[in-house]
Amino acid sequence: MSARQVTLAEVAKQAGVSLATASRVLNGSTRQVSEELSDRVLRTAEQLGYVPNASAQALARNSSSLVGLVVHDITDPYFSCIAAGVTRVAEEAGLVVVLGTTGRRPEREVELLSTLRAHRARAVVLAGSRTTDRASQARLAAEIDAFTEQGGRVACVSQAKLGTDTVVPGNRAGGRALARALAELGHRRFAVLGGPAELVVARDRLAGFKAGLADAGIAPPVVVNGAFTRDGGYEAALELLASKSRATCVFAVTDVMAMGAMAALRERGVRVPEDMSIAGFDDIPTLRDTVPALSTVRLPLEEMGEIAAGLVLDAGGDEARTVRVAGEVVLRASTGHNILATT
Amino acid sequence: MSARQVTLAEVAKQAGVSLATASRVLNGSTRQVSEELSDRVLRTAEQLGYVPNASAQALARNSSSLVGLVVHDITDPYFSCIAAGVTRVAEEAGLVVVLGTTGRRPEREVELLSTLRAHRARAVVLAGSRTTDRASQARLAAEIDAFTEQGGRVACVSQAKLGTDTVVPGNRAGGRALARALAELGHRRFAVLGGPAELVVARDRLAGFKAGLADAGIAPPVVVNGAFTRDGGYEAALELLASKSRATCVFAVTDVMAMGAMAALRERGVRVPEDMSIAGFDDIPTLRDTVPALSTVRLPLEEMGEIAAGLVLDAGGDEARTVRVAGEVVLRASTGHNILATT
DNA sequence: GCGTGGCCGGAAAGCGCTTTCCAGCGCTGC
DNA sequence: GCAGCGCTGGAAAGCGCTTTCCGGCCACGC
Structure with missing residues (x-):
């Protein structure tokens, strides 16, 4: 043969x-x-x-047709949507997408970047969320530098890394707008199911939400942290219920977490939205048909992927560009009016 | 710089x-x-x-560390789950996954395979569904041959291609078992929201379902075809309702289609399961928290990806191996007993 | 004491392609 | 009529690595 x-x-x-x-x-x-x-x-x-022979071409030309895409978990609809955007743009440009998954381990992100460098990838889109851990931050920054030194371009989604192009969703603004919208529904006591404390995305959304509550003259929310996953939302919701909080509305910093939280509420006999309103963030397409429909902040995820790929593919100047995309509050059935509203 | x-x-x-x-x-x-x-x-x-320099190594060794993964739409949870399995195994083996999306166009599948060949990919997992279209089948087969001739290995998920290793989910058996289980709930008049007529996966599930009904001595179902997507399910369900079918239970050949169908039913004021029972196929993890919980046939999607990657990565003999994975009927709240059951 | 292996280092020949450089040729312009 | 230019084709030098082959060294055995 x-x-x-x-x-x-x-x-x-x-x-x-x-x-x-x-x-x-x-x-x-x-x-x-x-x-x-x-x-x-x-x-x-x-x-x-x-x-x-693509390898031979890459060698002779000293540049390959590979574009890296690094995500935490391709199973998470948030990432798969972004991935769809990135692949579409890359494929149109005749490039090939290399998919790397980190499983949320920072060191894996560094490894992947190094592998991508070995392959002389032309560019890479980092879609993972930035953590505040100093050490891993530094290693990642070093690896990114090495990558760009070598002529590759790097873009990040939602994590402003020094010197890289970035697509920044309005996490803070979205959280804030959501808080206000919920306040207008009459809610006065809020809880937040936050992601891991060190995740910048989670922190921004939370901070925005708090700011929005403050705008409306409402007391700060109870915050329960949990993993950035469905199960994290589920656990956090259980914890919240156990805490006997008197919140009438809970904000899960992610739609996926919100789904987990709703499952927990349901199991405990808490009706949504009658007994408890709930809102998420992202507006994951796959989850739009759920009942009750989830109130959330819509992010154009696929488009964000496309933008990131676009940034990373057209050379651009030397300085880092930042594209902001706004989140749009979408109120649906999972959040109801709070009839007991007091001052 | x-x-x-x-x-x-x-x-x-x-x-x-x-x-x-x-x-x-x-x-x-x-x-x-x-x-x-x-x-x-x-x-x-x-x-x-x-x-x-990976290109140089690939050139010198005449073999690269790339593994291809071809899916229709990475946004579809069915594919993203499989992708997760494939990437896990590939990354453990120190290989790099190249993600290609076809957008369900057969010619794109051929293009991708050719690109992968150019990159001397070591192996490729084809997760797309096979169609019955002769011409594209032939082109695909030719491209697969070229790929294997060149020393690459190919594995397919759910589409038995001549001469390739394959992971075959029990589509037929699953459909059949589901039909029987639904018959036992007392339903006697069924409808099926089938995928496009030329998709083998859809046909197999449908055929199995019909066989199961026959087993139970029940008349064949009304079949409405639609796209293999959420919207396809939505449209098909509307069409079904418009047809004044008297079915009490509808089987959507895919969970994703079932979600669309449920949305359509809800809009039309048809209650699930009281007025109409509904079941899907795949048991998509992201959809497990929906209300009412969807009855379905569970497929171990990630595991299927892992198996496919495993097949394609360990050399194996010359003949094509086939691994069958069984689907497991899971009845949940979306299917109720039919109290009006007659003979 | 010398022949014979076994080991380890290095020189060099590729892997398949791109790209520079040069040679040849037909034109134009004076 | 000839210098010079522009254009096309080919020879050959890499690109960064792997791997074969060879040569030198040491240890061992007779």
């Missing part, structure tokens, strides 16, 4: 031209080749089923 | 050894190198921040 691969040399020989000519025909260099030879080469290439 | 990349040659020179020795140290060849030199090389490599 394993009929050896057709090489450019074979095509050239078969077509009776030099290696150089064949190469020029088959990849559109700046140089012209007469139509006759060009035709001949094209035809023989076709006939022999020639496929260029 | 762009401090040029550290090469093996530089490391070797700096360490005062030959290129060969440096290479042997830094990638564990069969040959031994004295501890002294080895240490020296390791140290300088570390010091200089040496990262091997």
